């Protein structure tokens with residue numbers, strides 16, 4: 209029964225990835241610099257972030273502990289890594305963001321709660337049931353070490369980029385400046401670049417369909433927004449660094 213649900217949700221998320229990619233290529237999600245002042249169905253941005261990110265940790269945790277038969281140490285390590293990231297992304301990061309007066313569209317909150325709940329479920333289920341994650345032999349498999357190294361590198365790039373962006377408004381002045389330092393020297397959306405590398409690493413180290421699908425969904429969601437950010441910087445800053453790419457250093 210749960211196995212069928214898992215498969216059905218994977219198919220649904222794959223469809224959502226396609227829908228999200230085409231939808232956000234046509235129209236960028238209206239939050240942050242693209243927020244529409246005329247939007248009536250919005251809520252305060254900070255609680256919105258806390259709300260829609262939260263299913264990633266509770267849905268994963270509930271699924272993992274309620275459905276796991278006898279999870280192996282690799283599964284428990286992956287559980288701990290996921291929860292550590294979402295302690296940052298779901299709680300610490302929303303509290304650090306400069307959100308004075310910012311609103312977030314309710315449609316985005318509803319979509320976020322739905323997607324993150326389903327994604328927490330499939331990843332929690334996959335990690336607690338994958339046979340290769342039941343024994344310590346997985347720690348000696350090159351996919352674990354390689355995936356972990358990629359994920360840590362991505363996390364550090366993302367964390368540094370998040371911090372640089374937060375620092376741009378440390379003087380309390382609103383508005384936008386040109387981000388500098390770290391991976392911003394190479395791309396306009398350094399935070400998204402780190403995020404994508406992180407979830408590609410997760411896909412390799414967990415070696416599950418759910419992990420691979422989350423990496424694909426992250427690309428389908430963040431690539432169009434990175435292209436919009438890049439265009440926006442070039443239109444709004446005459447001195448924007450000309451060698452900087454949108455999302456992938458030297459390539460895109």
Ligand SMILES: NC(=O)c1ccc[n+]([C@@H]2O[C@H](COP(=O)([O-])OP(=O)(O)OC[C@H]3O[C@@H](n4cnc5c(N)ncnc54)[C@H](OP(=O)(O)O)[C@@H]3O)[C@@H](O)[C@H]2O)c1
Pocket residue numbers: 239240241305306307310366370373374376377383384385386387399400403425426429430
């Ligand atoms: N896994 C996923 O699919 C996924 C999806 C979405 C987000 N995320 C992650 O969540 C984090 C936030 O995403 P986001 O879409 O909000 O990123 P964003 O559009 O780059 O904005 C991040 C924060 O920095 C501020 N900011 C951005 N550029 C700035 C500039 N040039 N000058 C001053 N402040 C600036 C934004 O303020 P404003 O709000 O005023 O623009 C916002 O508070 C990222 O690390 C991202 O990777 C992950």
